[in-house]
Amino acid sequence: MSILKDKILETATDLFHTRGINSTGVDTIVAVAGTTKMTLYKYFGSKEDLILEVLQKSQQDFQFWLNEKLNANSKKPNDKIQQLFDHVEEWVNSPAFIGVGFIKASAEFPNEENPIHQLSSQQSREFRQFISKLASEASIKDADGLALQLSLLFEGAVQAEQMKRGSGAIKYAKKAAKILIDGAIKA
Amino acid sequence: MSILKDKILETATDLFHTRGINSTGVDTIVAVAGTTKMTLYKYFGSKEDLILEVLQKSQQDFQFWLNEKLNANSKKPNDKIQQLFDHVEEWVNSPAFIGVGFIKASAEFPNEENPIHQLSSQQSREFRQFISKLASEASIKDADGLALQLSLLFEGAVQAEQMKRGSGAIKYAKKAAKILIDGAIKA
DNA sequence: AAATTAATATACAGAACGGTATATATTATA
DNA sequence: TATAATATATACCGTTCTGTATATTAATTT
Known part of the structure; x- marks a missing residue:
């Protein structure tokens, strides 16, 4: 407001x-x-409250943007999961990209009792569940397993990009994702 | 001393x-x-010097341990790269595991001019080059590409494990790694 | 035993931290 | 125009931070 x-x-x-x-x-x-x-x-x-709100808003904005993109291109489940990393690549390569909040926050607040760590962990889990939903809609058998693997590629690539801007890690993450998705669809 | x-x-x-x-x-x-x-x-x-030495020693210890493991099991290049994630899994699942220094440090010191960030970035790059050497010894064509992908799985899985101990992410990272390695060998 | 080195205890400097008290100015509402 | 809510400036409190000064004690070497 x-x-x-x-x-x-x-x-x-x-x-x-x-x-x-x-x-x-x-x-x-x-x-x-x-x-x-x-x-x-x-x-x-408090500062902690501010951090929590920053994390919430960041993830909310990203999820909203990603949903828009996914629904704009194609409604077919198979296309959506295949295009996931296309959108992630666009997002990471945009000048506005500065990183992923829950990845950094969980590193700065490693104690699992800490509210900031707990929110980070929850956001990571929710994103994984989001991918899993995409996978199961595409009739993939081990949807949770594939979702976990794709989330590892996602978090790894973001980590790499945070470490060195312009690393090009997303390009290879995308290739790997395609291989894993194709394999999971066939199975 | x-x-x-x-x-x-x-x-x-x-x-x-x-x-x-x-x-x-x-x-x-x-x-x-x-x-x-x-x-x-x-x-x-200074405290910064201490942080730098901690990072150096941690990575040194891990690399030494990993080398020992790789050479102890099999000298065949194909076996070595296939068993890489077996050893990583053992390491991550051991009670002594507390995380990877350069991943956390790069998150806490995001400025690319910062010496701590620079060392973290260098260590990440060196680990990727280490995997690339394993890959090229196994006669894999795009050794750098595969190495980058495996390093994303590695960093993603470690990140996941730092976020939630006992996440089981490594198990799925290992499966994904096998698929990517098998695909790269065939190509 | 004397002299040098290594480690201790303690206290403090100076800055930055999160958070608050107080009092004033600005804006919007009634 | 009077009233209420919102935002400001400024100063401060207590704590914690990195880093140092000083002086003392223990261990090692000559």
Whole structure:
């Protein structure tokens, strides 16, 4: 609703990715966003709450974008899962790409009791389930197994791209995905 | 050489993995290691130097262990690359496994100018080159391409295991790796 | 035994951290 | 225009951070 809250979320998202979450102080966030700490703490109860909201919004935006893309091209289940990595490639190669929140957050908050880690883990699981649904709609037998493998390629490729921008890892992830999907369809 | 330096390295390695790098202060490290800051700063010029040494030693230890395993089982190139993920699985499933340093470090230090990020990136590249050498020794045509794909599976599976211990991701990464290797050998 | 090295305890400097108190200014609503 | 909500500026609190200064104790070497 509030334009300032959105600005803070947007700024925090960017800074968390470019400087790291723990390395980004709230003072820096409000300075870059052009507001004050009082305003930040009016919208977010704590820095942890802000991190959680940033993660939620990031994943929400990506999932929405991906769904649009998948439904725009073809409604056929086989096409959709085959084109999954085409869309992922477009997304990763776009200049706006800065990384995947739940991958970075789980590394910075390794304790499984930590709420941030738990949300990251949940988002990773939900994305895997999303792929699994695509796979089972395409009548693939071991849909969960294939989904897990594709998610490994996804997370590995994103990791590689976060490590070195322009690594070209997605291109090879896509090729590998095609081989695995073709194999799973035949079986 | 010094037993205290080793103890500090060992303690830091453990704490960095279980609590995160930025979230672990030097005070905590020396307290757990049973020494003092003065001693730590006698062996390591700064916290950054300590992090760099921890990363180097971790990767060194893993590479040494992996080499031993690969050479112990079979000297045939085809067997070696096929058994790569068997050894990785054993390593990941061992109780001592706490994660891969360069994956976590690159997430906590995303800036490509940062020395810690640069070392992480270098280690990731070196591991990929190691797999590529295995592949080319097995007379695989696109050795670099396969190596990149296998490294994505590796990093993805490790990421998954860091996120949720006992995820079983490695089992499926191994299956995927076999499919990709078999396909690359035939080509 | 004397001298050098290694390790300790402790205390502190200076900065950055998350979060709050207070008081003022701006905006929108009634 | 009066009232209420929203946003601001600024200063501060207590804690934690990396790194150092100082002085003392233990171990090793000559």
